[in-house]
Amino acid sequence: MKHAEVEVDQLDLDVRNPRHGQVMSQEAALRSLIRDQARTNDSLLVNLALDIHRNGLSPALRFIVMENPDERYAVLDGNRRLAALRLLQQPDLLPPGPGASEFAELVSGPGKQPDRVACYVVPARADADDWLERTHTGQADGRGTVQWAPAAQHRWRPVGRPTQTSRAIDVLDWLKRHAVDEEEVQDNIGYVERNATTNLGRLVQTTIVRDLVGFHFEGREIVPDAPEADLVRRLNVVVADLASGRAVTDIARKEDREQYIRDLLGADLHGQQPEPPQTSLLEDDETDEATSSTAEQQGRAERGEPSSGGEEQDSGSSQDAESRPPDRRPMPRLFRDVTVDGLHARTQTIFWELRNLDLSKFPNAAAVLLRSAIELSVYEHLDAIGRTPSPDTELAKRILRSINALKDGTAGGRRFESILTDLDKQYSLVSARNLNQYVHNINNTPLPRDLETISVNYSPLIEGISAAIKARQAN
Known part of the structure; x- marks a missing residue:
């Protein structure tokens, strides 16, 4: 040698x-x-x-x-x-x-x-x-090459526009520097960095949450609005709760995040604020990555419009928060109105099972089944048009080939815009990477509303595939 x-x-x-x-x-x-x-x-x-x-x-x-x-x-x-x-x-x-x-x-x-x-x-x-x-x-x-985790990638080359992950890492890094001698805190920070940056990012991206905890962002810097010791204490409580393993299952909307912080910190809130005015529930100066109002996305899907994908748009009325009736939205049902009669009998059965799963009890089973349903549908489509993919073809490539085939046929390309926009984005819910993570990453915990978002975005593709296969069978 x-x-x-x-x-x-x-x-x-x-x-x-x-x-x-x-x-x-x-x-x-x-x-x-x-x-x-x-x-x-x-x-x-x-x-x-x-x-x-x-x-x-x-x-x-x-x-x-x-x-x-x-x-x-x-x-x-x-x-x-x-x-x-x-x-x-x-x-x-x-x-x-x-x-x-x-x-x-x-x-x-x-x-x-x-x-x-x-x-x-x-x-x-x-x-x-x-x-x-x-x-x-x-x-x-x-022994091989260990790729940088999202946190390391952010520290190496921060993205231009803040994302949930980047904001979470900025907060965790600030807390690391200010709790350097507290071993338990450092352990909690490490756990959240590996497993819960999405939840922490959702929280700190929200203005009312930052106001209650007592800080704001200037660029990538954390600027305390409260005495530093108070801010460290409150962030310690939040990070410890996220690191406890307790599932934080529904903080998709701003009012849910606000209530989570109020319940968690109790009286220890910055400035002991009174209940915020109504606009605090409805307005925010930040946007969340891939966290849109589920109701808004469902409405867009029903009208045949693409999902907005990027901006945080919470549903709610202008009435006072205290007089507003409690949220009684039903638990989401995946692909509930999607026609799949052109697909194979077993694939149709999988969609039926998905629709009937209680996501509050079985989110992990639903996430794995959701990914399988999308992959099987795409495979059936490519096989039906004579473009059977090889076993090692990546899921993203299969989805793109299926969409391109539908765009060349009778299905309008705009229906798939949300998928095409986010398919390769590392942190998007509808990305192929996220679908794969539900199966292969033990730390990727699915949330019911996240699964519904994926379902809404992929519904036009599933219906398009079903219709295309059915049309070929009729000819």
Whole structure:
């Protein structure tokens, strides 16, 4: 084993690359990588090539290669990078299509792609296996690459517009600095950072909650409106409650969050405020990420309009809060008015079970079943139109392909706008990542109103799929 600088022209793509399986030639390997890295109207490989052209290769990464008898080297790790370098050398290797000519123009001038690259040379393929496993199969109990959690990502590069997560992390970091010697508090902060930033973010994004606790935001900074010791004490109580494991199941609306804080802190409220005026229940100067009024979203869905997705819009009347009757909204029922008679009998049964689940008792079962119902519906649609996805195709890609097929048919594209807008957003309720987290992340706790929001946003897609399959069966 040795380190070496190798000419890019001496490197060969691995014809046994696990990304695409065994192929017979270098040309086939490159074509397979291009297909593997394709996304709707985009290409991960093209994006990598453009980044290398602008910024060069990462100095933290070496190619792992195996020397062949003909003084060439088979790349065992780094095939995407090598394929990107090939495209930079010959842009016409990119198949004709959207973006191909634009790519050729963007890389026509001088770039930072190297002629020689740093390599780690192994004598045999098996000598690279352990390193490939660490790099490409997840964090492997800490032996592989452990991705930054959302909190770490926020600290590294804060988003421009505050989100629930970013606001929660700002508050937790402030509390860390002011309770540095209190081990129990630090433990609670760590738990909330890992498991409950959504709930904390919802709370601190709300003006009346901040007023009651005694602070406000200036940029990313926490500015106390109360004596610092009082603010630390109140935040400790909130964080301890969120870290206790007690389910905080319904703080979707501002009045729910206000009541939660009043019940939790009792008389220990900033300034001992009287009951707030009516406008405090109805107005806020912040917006919540993916927390819209469920009633408003349901109304939009019934009118065939897309969900607003971003702004916090609480329902309520202008009457005084004390005279307002208690909230008697029924527990949401998922996909309650959606027609699914074009789907397979078992899929229809799953939707029936979803509609009849009591979300207050079985939110986790409903979340897992919800994700399965969406995936099965999309799979049925793609299979029916002859575009059966491979087992390893990501859920987001399947959903996009299904939507694009419906947009090309009779279903209007605006019906799916809310999904298309948020499908790849890391913290959106309707994102494929969030649906997957309900199944694979033990700390992702679903809330009934969140599940209803997902149901409302995906209802047009499910109905469109059902109608499209039914139409094909009738022909």
